[in-house]
Amino acid sequence: MAKITASVYSSHVPAIGAALDNGKSGEDYWKPLFAGYDYSKEWIRENKPDVVLLVYNDHASAFDSNFVPTFAIATGEEFQPADEGWGPRPVPVVKGHSRLAAHIAQSVIQDEFDLTVVNSLDVDHGLTVPLSLMFGQPEEWPCLVIPVAVNVVLYPPPSGKRCFAFGEALKRAVESFDEDLNVQIWGTGGMSHQLQGPRAGLINKEFDNAFLDRLADDPQALVDIPHIDYVRQAGSEGIELVMWLVARGAMQSKVVQKHRFYHVPASNTAVGHMILENP
Amino acid sequence: MALDKPYQDIPGTTIFDADMARQGFHLNQFCMSLMKAENRERFKADQRAYLDEWPMTEDQKLAVLARDYNRMMSLGGNIYFLAKIFSSDGLSFQHAAATMTGMSQPEYAQMMLDGGRSPEGNMYK
Numbered sequence: 001m002a003k004i005t006a007s008v009y010s011s012h013v014p015a016i017g018a019a020l021d022n023g024k025s026g027e028d029y030w031k032p033l034f035a036g037y038d039y040s041k042e043w044i045r046e047n048k049p050d051v052v053l054l055v056y057n058d059h060a061s062a063f064d065s066n067f068v069p070t071f072a073i074a075t076g077e078e079f080q081p082a083d084e085g086w087g088p089r090p091v092p093v094v095k096g097h098s099r100l101a102a103h104i105a106q107s108v109i110q111d112e113f114d115l116t117v118v119n120s121l122d123v124d125h126g127l128t129v130p131l132s133l134m135f136g137q138p139e140e141w142p143c144l145v146i147p148v149a150v151n152v153v154l155y156p157p158p159s160g161k162r163c164f165a166f167g168e169a170l171k172r173a174v175e176s177f178d179e180d181l182n183v184q185i186w187g188t189g190g191m192s193h194q195l196q197g198p199r200a201g202l203i204n205k206e207f208d209n210a211f212l213d214r215l216a217d218d219p220q221a222l223v224d225i226p227h228i229d230y231v232r233q234a235g236s237e238g239i240e241l242v243m244w245l246v247a248r249g250a251m252q253s254k255v256v257q258k259h260r261f262y263h264v265p266a267s268n269t270a271v272g273h274m275i276l277e278n279p
Numbered sequence: 280m281a282l283d284k285p286y287q288d289i290p291g292t293t294i295f296d297a298d299m300a301r302q303g304f305h306l307n308q309f310c311m312s313l314m315k316a317e318n319r320e321r322f323k324a325d326q327r328a329y330l331d332e333w334p335m336t337e338d339q340k341l342a343v344l345a346r347d348y349n350r351m352m353s354l355g356g357n358i359y360f361l362a363k364i365f366s367s368d369g370l371s372f373q374h375a376a377a378t379m380t381g382m383s384q385p386e387y388a389q390m391m392l393d394g395g396r397s398p399e400g401n402m403y404k
Contacts, residue, residue: 064307065303065304065360085314086366153295154300154357155297196292196348197291197292197349197380198379198381199289199401200291200379201376201380201390201396202398202401203391203394203397232286267371267391268376268391270395
């Protein structure tokens with residue numbers, strides 16, 4: 001039986017990828033950020049997943065304004081790093097788990113979640129930056145990855161409640177797959193940030209830390225946060241945090257918190273990171 | 280009945296909702312075309328001529344030529360699409376964000392180092 005054992009939460013700022021790719025991670029600006037992931041790299045060496053369900057959003061890379069799927073799963077065998085305008089990141093090709101992804105698609109659609117199924121998909125920084133933060137710069141990614149894309153670019157994204165319920169459906173889907181697999185689910189994006197308009201640069205440490213406080217032990221308190229609270233309090237792009245609720249929804253209600261980290265700034269953004277294990 | 284859009288009273292913020300996306304469709308698709316190197320070259324060689332290949336409004340074209348990102352967003356542009364323009368210009372996200380706030384890039388970078396823009400006084404118009 002496949003089983004979800006742990007979840008990882010992390011921001012996915014493009015400048016973090018650029019810092020790593022250009023050998024700048026040792027600079028004073030970036031050192032404290034990467035230090036927050038030292039424990040995580042060690043943890044994941046000891047808790048290596050077979051497959052990661054990686055919940056992220058595309059940033060007008062694979063999906064343009066022509067197609068905007070609210071929830072999508074990628075069933076392909078492999079996914080190339082996207083060229084986001086400055087050439088693709090020099091990171092390994094992402095290998096999928098096609099059979100598990102197809103199984104999940106069939107299961108969650110029958111479970112009332114009308115997923116979009118994607119085969120060819122170039123994956124942008126939203127997916128590859130968390131991989132880099134957790135695994136560093138290997139020749140090959142040490143596990144298979146199933147991209148799960150959530151629209152948070154076109155307003156409105158799915159609600160926090162819907163995201164959490166989607167996570168619950170993903171859990172049921174994984175647990176009904178008959179191959180023995182250690183599966184992790186990662187929720188990415190956030191925390192507070194606004195990239196646009198005269199209010200750009202907004203950071204709300206209080207909002208972010210309250211979110212982190214509740215994620216492990218009281219996620220139900222987060223599920224009902226309306227969109228307007230995210231955009232008003234955590235910035236127009238802070239709404240990415242609903243993707244963390246997909247991952248949390250796929251976990252058991254009681255979890256063990258292994259790691260928590262918060263840092264401001266990475267370029268325009270507050271970086272949050274957490275690791276939760278199922279008991 | 281009109282939809283409730285409570286985000287319209289957030290200062291300095293344009294929410295890219297379905298209606299904005301409708302208005303900005305061709306502007307955003309023009310931006311996507313800049314992900315191809317050959318299109319970037321053609322755009323740089325004659326910006327006006329390249330823009331005229333797209334069924335965008337004159338206001339949208341003028342905003343692109345002026346690199347007025349706030350104006351582009353008011354006309355339906357979305358920041359992740361508009362990023363293809365400033366990436367083609369060789370500018371960073373932080374640089375573009377600074378131009379939208381009216382701050383210089385060093386001033387903006389310093390504000391971020393100091394913990395970012397405070398939510399206090401910035402949540403309601």
